[in-house]
Amino acid sequence: MANQLLSGKKGIIFGALDENSIAWKTAERVFEEGGQFVLTNAPIAMRMGKINELAEKTNSIVIPADATSEEDLAKLVEQATEHLGGKLDFVLHSIGMSVNVRKGRAYTDEKYDFTAKGWDVSALSFHKVMQSLYKADAMNEWGSIVALTYMAAQRTFPDYNDMADNKAYLESVARSFGYFFGKEKKVRVNTISQSPTPTTAGQGVKGFDAFINYAEKMSPLGNATAAECADYTVSLFSDLTRKVTMQNLFHDAVSPIQE
Numbered sequence: 001m002a003n004q005l006l007s008g009k010k011g012i013i014f015g016a017l018d019e020n021s022i023a024w025k026t027a028e029r030v031f032e033e034g035g036q037f038v039l040t041n042a043p044i045a046m047r048m049g050k051i052n053e054l055a056e057k058t059n060s061i062v063i064p065a066d067a068t069s070e071e072d073l074a075k076l077v078e079q080a081t082e083h084l085g086g087k088l089d090f091v092l093h094s095i096g097m098s099v100n101v102r103k104g105r106a107y108t109d110e111k112y113d114f115t116a117k118g119w120d121v122s123a124l125s126f127h128k129v130m131q132s133l134y135k136a137d138a139m140n141e142w143g144s145i146v147a148l149t150y151m152a153a154q155r156t157f158p159d160y161n162d163m164a165d166n167k168a169y170l171e172s173v174a175r176s177f178g179y180f181f182g183k184e185k186k187v188r189v190n191t192i193s194q195s196p197t198p199t200t201a202g203q204g205v206k207g208f209d210a211f212i213n214y215a216e217k218m219s220p221l222g223n224a225t226a227a228e229c230a231d232y233t234v235s236l237f238s239d240l241t242r243k244v245t246m247q248n249l250f251h252d253a254v255s256p257i258q259e
């Protein structure tokens, strides 16, 4: 299905941990479409994951960066633009983690330093990534920045816990930064609200199997897979969507029938 939609385009892809990761599938699709990129993940994920395998397959390099560290992000942007030989056309933020979820704390029993850490990783990191790109003037005009979110930002899914609040914040950052990035640099910023997907982060949600089956039944087109999410992201990185910005784009058709 490759059409060289991203031929000549360069970017950074955050969050490929293993072959189930949405970012992993996206990296493979971007590569098929002719895009060139740097892969990045938190230093700890490098040791656990298989990102080097993906780098080899996609002819890319890996630059570790903790997405909560402004210093790491500044270095990443500098080294990525140097390696790729110029400014960037696309960036994928595919990062999420709740310490409360990991430690089994209920929404009504949050430990707030866990809450703060999860918010920093899952939500504020998107602002930090964009601010690093903006200050370094690292994006080309008509570039595209995408982050992944979930519908729990709009509807109540009790087991999604504090990630619901993190996603609401992330979507707001996309709109707010999207304004400045659009006005000043003609760069678009969107979030894709993806279906439940069996990945490491997805399966961390309590009752995930029941949840994914429910979503499948509620969606006229069925759940979107990670590979389909990668296709959608490619379309948002391509020149075919140059005037789409500051949008939260649902990718599972559930939303309309719940209105």
Ligand SMILES: NC(=O)c1ccc[n+]([C@@H]2O[C@H](COP(=O)([O-])OP(=O)(O)OC[C@H]3O[C@@H](n4cnc5c(N)ncnc54)[C@H](O)[C@@H]3O)[C@@H](O)[C@H]2O)c1
Binding pocket: 014, 015, 016, 017, 018, 020, 021, 022, 023, 041, 042, 045, 065, 066, 067, 068, 093, 094, 095, 096, 097, 121, 148, 149, 150, 193, 194, 195, 196, 197, 198, 199, 200, 201, 202, 203
């Ligand atoms: N899986 C789902 O059901 C689902 C649904 C909707 C949205 N999403 C979102 O998709 C995105 C990708 O998640 P996934 O499902 O592919 O799971 P995943 O576990 O494969 O990816 C999450 C990534 O976040 C990275 N990460 C965590 N802390 C980090 C840090 N400090 N700095 C840099 N990277 C860090 C992890 O190393 C991992 O690569 C997340 O934003 C997630 O919330 C997932």
